[in-house]
Each structure stands twice: as structure tokens, then as C-alpha cells.
Amino acid sequence: MGPIEVAVILMSLFIVLVLLRVPVSFALGLATVPIFLMHDRLTVTLLFTEMFRAYNSFLLLAVPFFLLAANLMNRAGITDRLMNFAKAIVGHLPGGLGHVNITVSMLFAGISGSSTADSAGIGAIMIPAMKKEGYDASLAVTVTACSSVMGVIIPPSVLMIIWGGVMSVSIGGLFLAGIIPGIAIGLSMMATVYVYARRRNYPRYPLAGWRAFFNSAGSALLALFTPIIIVGGISGGFFTPTEASLAAVLYSLLLGGLIYRKLDLKALKEVFYESARFSAIALFAVGTASAFAFLLAFFKVPEAIVSQLQDLSLGFIGTGMVIAAAFLLIGMFIDAIPAIIILGTVLWPVAEAAGYHPIHFAIIGVVALAFGLVTPPYGLCLLISCSLGNIRVADALRDVVIMLVPMLIVLLLIVLLPDLILWLPRLLMPEFF
Amino acid sequence: MAHFIDRYFKLLQGLLTIMLCVLVVPVLIQVLSRFLPFIPRYIWTEEIARFAFIWIILIGSSIAVRDQSHFHVDILPKFSPKTEHNLRVILLMLMLLLAIVFVAGGFQFALFGLTQSSEISGLPMLTIYIAWPLAGLSWMLFLVEQIYQHFNHQEKS
Amino acid sequence: RYRPDHNTIVLHGASQFDDSHSYTRALVRFSELVASYYTGPEKLEFVLHKNSELGTEKEYFSYMNIGAVVDFAITSPSHGSTFSRMITIMDVPFLFQDTEHYLAAMESDVFADLEQQLYDRADVRILGYGGGEKRHIFGRRPVRNLEELQGFDMRVMGSPIQSRMFSALGAYPTVISGDEVYNAIQTGVISGAENSATALDYFKWYEVAQDVSLTAVSIIVRPLLFSGKRFRALPAGLQDAILKAGREAMQFERELEIAIDDPLMQQLAADGKVRLHEFANRDTLLKLAAPVKAAYAREVGASAILDAINALK
Numbered sequence: 001m002g003p004i005e006v007a008v009i010l011m012s013l014f015i016v017l018v019l020l021r022v023p024v025s026f027a028l029g030l031a032t033v034p035i036f037l038m039h040d041r042l043t044v045t046l047l048f049t050e051m052f053r054a055y056n057s058f059l060l061l062a063v064p065f066f067l068l069a070a071n072l073m074n075r076a077g078i079t080d081r082l083m084n085f086a087k088a089i090v091g092h093l094p095g096g097l098g099h100v101n102i103t104v105s106m107l108f109a110g111i112s113g114s115s116t117a118d119s120a121g122i123g124a125i126m127i128p129a130m131k132k133e134g135y136d137a138s139l140a141v142t143v144t145a146c147s148s149v150m151g152v153i154i155p156p157s158v159l160m161i162i163w164g165g166v167m168s169v170s171i172g173g174l175f176l177a178g179i180i181p182g183i184a185i186g187l188s189m190m191a192t193v194y195v196y197a198r199r200r201n202y203p204r205y206p207l208a209g210w211r212a213f214f215n216s217a218g219s220a221l222l223a224l225f226t227p228i229i230i231v232g233g234i235s236g237g238f239f240t241p242t243e244a245s246l247a248a249v250l251y252s253l254l255l256g257g258l259i260y261r262k263l264d265l266k267a268l269k270e271v272f273y274e275s276a277r278f279s280a281i282a283l284f285a286v287g288t289a290s291a292f293a294f295l296l297a298f299f300k301v302p303e304a305i306v307s308q309l310q311d312l313s314l315g316f317i318g319t320g321m322v323i324a325a326a327f328l329l330i331g332m333f334i335d336a337i338p339a340i341i342i343l344g345t346v347l348w349p350v351a352e353a354a355g356y357h358p359i360h361f362a363i364i365g366v367v368a369l370a371f372g373l374v375t376p377p378y379g380l381c382l383l384i385s386c387s388l389g390n391i392r393v394a395d396a397l398r399d400v401v402i403m404l405v406p407m408l409i410v411l412l413l414i415v416l417l418p419d420l421i422l423w424l425p426r427l428l429m430p431e432f433f
Numbered sequence: 434m435a436h437f438i439d440r441y442f443k444l445l446q447g448l449l450t451i452m453l454c455v456l457v458v459p460v461l462i463q464v465l466s467r468f469l470p471f472i473p474r475y476i477w478t479e480e481i482a483r484f485a486f487i488w489i490i491l492i493g494s495s496i497a498v499r500d501q502s503h504f505h506v507d508i509l510p511k512f513s514p515k516t517e518h519n520l521r522v523i524l525l526m527l528m529l530l531l532a533i534v535f536v537a538g539g540f541q542f543a544l545f546g547l548t549q550s551s552e553i554s555g556l557p558m559l560t561i562y563i564a565w566p567l568a569g570l571s572w573m574l575f576l577v578e579q580i581y582q583h584f585n586h587q588e589k590s
Numbered sequence: 591r592y593r594p595d596h597n598t599i600v601l602h603g604a605s606q607f608d609d610s611h612s613y614t615r616a617l618v619r620f621s622e623l624v625a626s627y628y629t630g631p632e633k634l635e636f637v638l639h640k641n642s643e644l645g646t647e648k649e650y651f652s653y654m655n656i657g658a659v660v661d662f663a664i665t666s667p668s669h670g671s672t673f674s675r676m677i678t679i680m681d682v683p684f685l686f687q688d689t690e691h692y693l694a695a696m697e698s699d700v701f702a703d704l705e706q707q708l709y710d711r712a713d714v715r716i717l718g719y720g721g722g723e724k725r726h727i728f729g730r731r732p733v734r735n736l737e738e739l740q741g742f743d744m745r746v747m748g749s750p751i752q753s754r755m756f757s758a759l760g761a762y763p764t765v766i767s768g769d770e771v772y773n774a775i776q777t778g779v780i781s782g783a784e785n786s787a788t789a790l791d792y793f794k795w796y797e798v799a800q801d802v803s804l805t806a807v808s809i810i811v812r813p814l815l816f817s818g819k820r821f822r823a824l825p826a827g828l829q830d831a832i833l834k835a836g837r838e839a840m841q842f843e844r845e846l847e848i849a850i851d852d853p854l855m856q857q858l859a860a861d862g863k864v865r866l867h868e869f870a871n872r873d874t875l876l877k878l879a880a881p882v883k884a885a886y887a888r889e890v891g892a893s894a895i896l897d898a899i900n901a902l903k
């Protein structure tokens with residue numbers, strides 16, 4: 001079996017299973033089974049060794065910890081405080097609630113390292129609220145899903161922690177480099193919402209006065225302090241990035257339990273259960289995706305792709321666009337974490353040869369993979385938002401495509417403007433550049 | 434039988450909650466031991482955390498099979514009730530197929546853990562590897578329940 | 591079951607590194623030697639998975655144990671530790687006094703008992719021994735003598751002897767996983783770690799830790815392993831060719847590795863990537879290490895091996 005045959009078998013099996021509504025994580029696992037059984041050098045035991053290898057990683061612990069922190073913050077009412085603050089800033093724009101949704105995601109992205117917690121926590125409040133004010137359900141779902149991708153682009157970020165660990169790149173540098181693209185993506189979405197609101201006459205809130213602004217800012221202040229603890233804790237050498245995710249848990253326990261007094265034992269039990277269950281669902285898919293990725297690697301599929309790429313000798317911009325396209329494509333089908341492990345390490349030599357800085361390359365990869373969170377078939381944030389909004393993925397697709405266009409333009413700008421991406425890390429961590 | 438399945442499900446839910454606490458504690462000890470001299474620098478903290486993590490994922494995968502919260506993609510249009518009925522049977526059978534692979538292949542895998550003990554704490558690796566076939570068994574239980582309910586429901590309506 | 595061609599025997603090898611690394615070069619040499627020694631009717635084909643394509647050495651070991659995917663690889667002995675604790679004796683710091691002592695051990699059969707135990711328990715055969723690189727302490731500050739080692743916050747690999755040894759020498763060992771080392775040093779969670787010039791270069795740790803103290807805390811031993819299940823399935827003539835080629839390829843590997851070790855470190859220094867520091871009293875380290883080594887060897891049943899190694903000097 002050659003690389004192309006194996007890739008075709010795996011992909012077509014996977015797509016058929018997904019069309020039959022088999023859960024994506026099961027479809028990834030099932031697709032590998034025939035190849036593990038058929039080939040004389042493979043055995044089905046490898047499905048389990050590959051899953052074990054994926055899970056047996058200290059870096060991945062950041063996933064449940066960041067999710068737990070985010071859920072604690074949601075439960076402690078911190079999301080509501082952020083929402084009031086966002087309303088005071090952008091509520092008066094046409095399509096006010098849409099802008100609030102995006103702004104809350106941007107603020108929440110600064111305290112949370114994962115996107116799924118963002119779409120689940122914010123979506124649970126914003127989607128019903130938007131529907132009630134007359135927004136189309138598909139738009140409410142789309143805005144929630146798309147804005148949650150900022151969760152892994154604006155620091156802290158689980159994806160950057162894993163990227164930095166796997167590829168020996170400064171996580172502090174990645175965090176700093178993510179700020180500008182993250183905000184740019186948020187602004188691009190607000191522009192789209194503005195156009196929607198003008199066309200469909202969505203409501204706006206009256207302009208909030210300074211008083212309301214300062215009151216809501218004050219009430220959200222302690223939560224807005226979280227990024228300083230996490231990013232400061234990492235750059236101050238108090239903890240490793242994985243441990244920083246635990247610091248976020250402790251801080252949200254402190255806020256919710258002792259200061260806001262919203263977390264009693266029953267609430268804690270529920271939050272722990274829900275966070276564990278949700279991490280497990282997401283990470284189970286990481287395991288089966290890793291087995292899928294293992295087969296691709298064993299049959300040297302990525303190597304075949306890369307050698308094709310190198311033959312093309314595309315130059316700086318061409319290479320960057322191909323890298324972005326490759327991450328976008330793989331992100332449609334599998335989880336971002338195994339995608340980093342398979343594609344990141346394979347594409348790096350291509351990027352390096354074209355003159356890319358490791359941080360610039362990482363940001364292209366992370367942003368493209370973050371977009372994968374809203375692209376079907378496997379777009380976790382879109383799936384979560386759709387289930388919260390009680391609509392089918394197919395019904396949200398049109399709006400998702402429209403929303404993605406300006407986001408893709410931002411991705412193109414990220415490729416074209418390395419100096420803008422590297423500006424903050426160079427400014428704040430000059431010793432490493 | 435339904436009663437037994439409910440009790441087993443509750444047990445898994447309880448275990449899952451406890452395991453996340455187990456995950457937090459060793460990492461916390463690891464961080465604190467660097468700052469507080471009276472907390473010894475254990476070397477097993479990292480390993481215990483990773484192992485608790487594996488159990489969380491596999492117990493959680495079983496829970497999500499019962500409450501049907503594994504993410505799937507719904508792109509095809511709705512078909513006639515009869516086709517939908519058949520599609521659901523196919524879906525449950527396919528999931529059951531992976532459950533069988535997890536039980537059969539998973540036990541083989543777990544056997545490799547019989548002769549091994551972990552690098553740091555010396556825990557038998559069987560205690561980790563066994564999570565896979567046990568997850569497979571739990572999925573089977575919950576899937577058979579759903580198949581039964583599906584046909585039962587079909588007869589009544 | 592699918593097999594490309596019944597007249598062809600395909601053997602898969604794996605390496606975490608690229609073509610220029612001594613492990614990859616030794617695996618290529620091994621393949622060439624096997625092909626030249628084997629005179630049987632089947633055609634031989636070698637597939638080498640490089641650049642961590644199939645993961646890390648830890649996985650290669652488990653593949654060879656299962657008897658699938660990878661037939662042969664050079665791995666750290668520590669990956670056999672879940673099967674046989676005796677094998678961890680190879681990773682004990684200060685096991686060899688110097689390169690000469692190391693070479694004497696590699697050319698003897700001091701590890702024979704251990705090879706048998708690994709074969710019985712992990713079903714993996716040791717074909718030969720490479721290595722020879724020296725691991726040095728590196729970090730954000732120099733460690734030029736025993737005093738500067740006191741309280742030095744360093745990352746050690748997650749095996750009991752590592753923490754025990756470096757605690758006994760007065761350092762503060764912390765277990766941090768390999769993929770967190772770069773960022774842990776950069777942020778100051780730890781002050782440094784210990785590793786070889788090639789690792790320092792490959793993982794780009796010099797970007798965050800410039801001070802290398804020439805402590806030679808260990809001289810590494812890297813066995814070339816072959817899956818037991820796969821080995822038994824091969825024709826007898828091929829088995830002989832593999833045994834012969836394995837020994838020779840690993841002799842080639844250790845000579846190559848020793849030849850590039852010090853020059854690479856010098857090159858890193860010349861390029862301004864690291865600053866080199868001599869260590870004043872390494873003999874004291876050896877003295878302090880002796881009882882720790884002996885106690886550990888007793889614990890893992892490797893006292894006879896340790897005695898035999900000590901007797902070589």
C-alpha cells in the first residue's frame with residue numbers, strides 16, 4: 001500500500017462514517033481498524049498504544065485545567081460581569097448584542113486557554129439572548145462559534161503551550177505574538193456583524209454613560225486580572241505553562257469561592273464533573289485522531305506531501321499560503337492538537353527553508369487550526385454552538401462561510417506581515433530575538 | 434437491568450469527579466514544592482497526574498456514550514421515518530463494532546501491561562492499560578441498552 | 591494479510607533524528623551491512639522512519655516489544671525500565687570514569703545478564719552498544735565547582751536514580767518532562783539541566799541556557815535493539831547477518847559519536863551559542879557518587895554488573 005492508497009482509504013472511510021452520523025471520535029478510530037488488521041506489519045494493539053502515547057503527556061493536562069478554570073469562572077458569574085462590561089463598550093453599535101458576544105469572547109480569551117469552554121460558557125447565555133432579541137438563530141450560533149476561536153489565539157492558549165513544547169519554541173513569545181492577530185480577528189468579525197445589522201435592522205442599546213462604564217469595569221476588574229497572573233506567572237518563572245493552567249484554576253476558585261461567594265460544594269461538584277466530562281469528550285477524539293495520524297505517518301503520507309511542496313519552490317509568500325492552507329485543510333478533519341504534532345513538525349523544514357521565523361510559522365499554524373474549530377465536518381466550537389442553539393450544522397453553514405471570509409483575510413495578512421506579528425515579542429522579550 | 438445500568442452510570446459519574454480532584458492535587462504539590470521547603474519534591478507527582486488523566490478520558494468517553502454527547506456531524510437531510518430508523522440501527526451497530534474492537538484488542542493490549550511496572554512509582558502498567566477494555570465494556574453495555582430502547586420504542590409507536 | 595511481495599523481506603527502522611545524526615547514520619550502516627552479509631534467496635528492503643516520523647524512542651521500544659511497526663532502533667535504555675529495572679544501571683550518572691573506561695566496558699560482556707533479562711521480559715534483543723557522548727550540566731549560570739552545584743535547580747529525567755544522585759551531590763533536582771525543558775529554563779522555573787552537545791543543539795536549549803559546565807555527569811550508553819518476535823520469524827541466515835551487522839554498526843556508531851561530541855560543543859562555543867566552563871573537582875563528584883551507585887545497583891539487582899564495570903578501571 002502506497003501513501004496515496006492509504007490516504008484515500010482512510011479519508012473515504014472516515015467521511016462515510018461521519019455522514020452516517022457516527023461521532024467524529026469514533027469515526028476516526030473505526031477508519032483505522034481495517035488498515036491495522038489488514039497490513040502484515042501492523043496490529044490493532046497499535047490503536048491503543050497510539051492513544052496511550054497521546055494521553056501520556058504532561059502538556060495535555062493544560063486542557064482539563066483551562067477548561068476547569070473557565071467553567072469555574074462561568075459558574076462564579078464572571079462571564080456576566082464581563083458581559084456587562086462589554087455591553088458598556090460596544091452595546092450601542094448596530095447589532096449591539098452581536099458585538100457584545102464578540103467582545104466578551106475577546107475578554108474571556110484573555111483569561112481562558114481553550115476555545116471550547118468559551119463557546120460553551122458564553123454560548124449558553126448569548127445564544128438564547130440573541131434569539132430573544134430577534135437575531136436569526138444561525139447568526140447567533142455563528143457569531144458565538146467564530147468568536148470563540150480567539151480563545152486559542154489570544155493568550156493564554158492551550159494550542160500555543162503544546163506547539164511550544166513539541167517544537168521547542170518560546171511559549172512566552174508565542175503568547176505575545178498572538179495578541180495582535182487575535183484582536184484583528186475580533187475586529188474583522190465585528191465588521192461583519194455591523195454589515196448584517198445594517199441589512200437586517202438588528203437592535204442596538206442606548207449609549208452607556210461613563211458611570212455605567214466604570215461600574216461594569218470595576219465589577220469585572222478582578223477577572224480581568226487573570227491574564228496578568230498567568231502570563232506574569234510564566235514569564236516571572238513561577239510555573240511552567242502547564243502549571244499556569246492550574247494557577248488559573250486556583251485563582252478562579254479564590255474569586256468564585258471566597259470573594260464572589262458563588263461556589264458552594266454542590267456547585268463545585270457539578271463544575272468538576274462537567275469539566276472532566278467535557279475534557280474527556282474532546283481528548284478522546286485527540287486519541288483516535290492520533291491513531292489516524294500515526295497511520296498517515298507510517299505510510300509516509302506527510303513526507304510525500306512535503307517533498308511535493310519542496311519541488312514547487314514557492315518563495316516566502318507562496319510557502320506561507322500553502323502552510324496556512326494545509327493547516328486549514330487538516331483542521332477541517334481532525335483536532336488541532338494531533339494536527340500540530342503531525343503537520344507542525346513536518347512542515348517546519350519547508351517553512352525554515354523559505355525564511356520563516358519559528359514564531360511567525362507557529363502563529364500561522366495556530367490561527368489556521370483555530371479556524372478549524374468552526375469548519376465542518378469536525379469543528380468542535382461549531383458543533384457545541386449548534387447544539388446550544390438547537391440547530392443543525394447544515395443550517396449554520398451559510399453564515400459561517402460569510403463570517404470566515406474576513407477572518408481568512410486576516411490570516412492572509414498574518415502571512416504577509418511577519419514584522420507585525422513579531423513586533424510585540426521583539427519589544428517585550430528582546431533577549432530572544 | 435435498567436436499575437443496574439443507572440447505578441453503574443452514577444458510579445462512573447462519581448469516579449470521574451473524583452479523578453479530576455486526583456489530577457489537581459499532585460500538580461499542585463509539584464508547584465508548591467518549589468516554593469515551600471517543607472513540601473518534599475516528590476518525583477511521582479507527574480506520573481500520577483498523567484495516569485489519572487488517562488482514566489478521566491476513558492471513563493468520560495463511556496459516560497458520553499450513554500448520554501449521547503460525543504460530537505457528531507449532521508449534514509445529510511432528514512429521511513423518511515423508516516430510513517431514519519434503519520440509519521440509527523446502523524449507527525449503533527458501527528459504534529458497537531468499535532466497542533468490540535476495544536474489548537478484544539484492548540485486552541490484548543492490557544496483557545502487555547502485565548509484565549510492566551511504571552518508571553517512577555512502580556505501579557503495575559496493567560492498572561492503566563485495563564482502562565481501554567473496561568471502557569469498551571461500558572460502551573457495549575450502554576449501546577446495547579440504546580439498541581434495546583430503540584426497538585422497544587419502535588414497537589410501541 | 592497485506593504484504594507487498596512474498597519474495598521480499600521488509601525491515602523497518604526508526605530514528606528521532608535526521609540523516610546527519612549518528613544514530614540515523616548507524617542505522618543506515620546497519621542496513622547496508624545486513625544486506626551485504628545475507629546471501630539467502632529473498633530480497634531485502636529497508637524502510638527507515640526518520641525525524642520522529644513515528645514518534646519518540648519510547649514508542650519505538652513499545653513497537654519492538656509488541657512486534658509491530660518497528661523492527662530495529664537505537665533507544666535510550668531507560669525505555670526498557672518498565673520491564674526490567676536492571677537495565678536502568680546503564681543510565682546511572684558517573685557509571686564510567688572517562689571515555690576510556692566506557693570503551694572498555696562496551697567491548698566487554700559486562701551487560702550479558704541484563705541482555706538476557708531484557709529478552710525474557712520485554713522480548714527485545716540488544717545487538718550492540720553505541721553512545722559515548724558526554725552529558726554536561728548546562729543552565730543560566732555556570733557550575734564550575736561543587737560549591738556552585740549546591741542548590742542548583744536542575745531538571746532531571748524521571749527515573750529515581752537521577753533525582754537521588756543529584757540530590758546527593760547537593761543540587762535541587764526537579765522532574766520536568768522533556769518537552770517542557772526549553773520553556774521551563776527560559777522562564778526560570780529551573781536554572782538548568784544536564785545533557786549532551788547534540789541534544790543541546792537539536793532541541794535549541796542553548797537559546798535559553800548558555801552556560802555549559804564540562805562536568806561529564808554521564809557517558810551515555812545507547813543499545814541497538816531488535817524486536818524478539820520479528821527476529822524469530824526471520825530465516826536463520828538473516829538472523830546471523832543481523833547479529834554480526836548489529837555489533838559492527840554500533841562500533842561504528844560509538845566511534846563516530848565520540849569523534850563528533852567534543853568538536854560539536856567547541857563549535858557551539860565558537861558560534862557564540864554557549865559559554866564553556868571547566869569543572870574544578872570532578873573527582874569529588876565521583877567519590878560522592880560511589881555509595882549512591884552501589885546502593886542503587888543493589889536495589890535493581892545489578893551489583894554484579896556494577897562490580898564488573900568498576901573492575902575494568
Ligand code: NA
Nearest residue numbers: 109112151156
Ligand atoms: Na486565550
Ligand code: NA
Nearest residue numbers: 331332372378
Ligand atoms: Na474543523
